[in-house]
Amino acid sequence: MKPLRTVALVVNRQKSGAREIGDQLKQLGQDRGVEMRITEEHPLPNGYLQGCDAVCAIGGDGTFLGVVPQAVEYGVKVLGVNLGKLGFLVTFSPDGIAREFGRILDGDYEIEDRTLLEACDPEGERRICLNDVVVKQTASSRMMMLEVFANGDFVNEFACDGLIYSTPTGSTAYNLSAGGPIVHPDVQGITLTPICPHTLSNRSVIFSMGTEIEVRTDLEACSPQVTLDGHLRFTESIAFPLRIRVPSTTVTLIHGKDYSHFLTVRTKLHWRENTL
Known part of the structure; x- marks a missing residue:
């Protein structure tokens, strides 16, 4: 996939550890020469995502959903770090994003278009x-x-x-x-x-x-x-x-290489793993 050169971070300051993760990802990006933006404002300032390749929501599904309208408006890909409870949309754990963020910035990720x-x-x-x-x-x-x-x-x-x-x-x-x-x-x-x-x-x-x-x-x-x-x-x-x-526009999600929809469902809903 195409490397990400301008990335916005949207931090839910009400979530414990969110600021620290935001600062960590900002530094990781800057070390790779990526233009990084970071905000704790909700809703997003008008035009905040204009010119971005991707936006990373750090919080829970609510934080993720809050960035979607502007991400769609400007054609920006979305990923999320889960600091909430269930987190069907924010599929990266804090440890997982720390390991994978560099690879994602370099273009080593999968994308999925979701209907609206x-x-x-x-x-x-x-x-x-x-x-x-x-x-x-x-x-x-x-x-x-x-x-x-x-x-x-x-x-x-x-x-x-x-x-x-x-x-x-x-x-x-x-x-x-x-x-x-x-x-x-x-x-x-x-x-x-x-x-x-x-x-x-x-x-x-x-x-x-x-x-x-x-x-x-x-x-x-x-x-x-x-x-x-x-x-x-x-x-x-x-x-x-x-x-x-259903409009013709979609939103593009960023997943890690090992993402599985049903693994997410099984994990979040506590379904049984295959034992046969």
């Missing part, structure tokens, strides 16, 4: 995310009614606490906690999973990549909120009807 979701409000404002778009009732004690259409075809009216629309990458996040399926990252589609549906037969639905989903609700009967990767992105009064689709 795009949400659009009636005013045409578009936002992207890597994991999920979640529509939930602001008042947690009340159920809401949500109508879902796929390419104009009525799917169902869900009586539930909310709906999760996830990418394959996001299938191991909120979707999994809500009983949704684990979807391999190579599958290009959208998974809809209802949150605590009133009708027990309501289960996850997987839509093809080319599907445009529309979500409607009665704003006089409920107070919904829309979050993308855990962040509130739309004002509720103008968010509906909300349209969700």
Whole structure:
């Protein structure tokens, strides 16, 4: 792969040891003549990643997800160091990144393109995310009614606490906690999973990549909120009807040479290793 000549480090200062790792990686890069940038600001300053070859998020999956929109905007590759709990996205350990960072800078790494979701409000404002778009009732004690259409075809009216629309990458996040399926990252589609549906037969639905989903609700009967990767992105009064689709743009992840998707899943979910 192409060597990395300009690298940004995004440090979550709330994570123990993050600053030290950031300083260590900055020095490793500078020793190789790589232009290194480092910030603890969240969200990222506007244009921070412009001109970078890669960005390294040091923290947890939340830190990683926070850099994705700007990484997509400027075509920057993303990798992450795990100082959080699960860490499905931040696949390098502190010890692992210390060993491999030099090789990564020299171009000894693998890349993987991951699909995104795009949400659009009636005013045409578009936002992207890597994991999920979640529509939930602001008042947690009340159920809401949500109508879902796929390419104009009525799917169902869900009586539930909310709906999760996830990418394959996001299938191991909120979707999994809500009983949704684990979807391999190579599958290009959208998974809809209802949150605590009133009708027990309501289960996850997987839509093809080319599907445009529309979500409607009665704003006089409920107070919904829309979050993308855990962040509130739309004002509720103008968010509906909300349209969700898979955009043509992707985000490029950097992995080590020994990366395995199923090894990550087995490790994080404590599945059994093969004993046969």
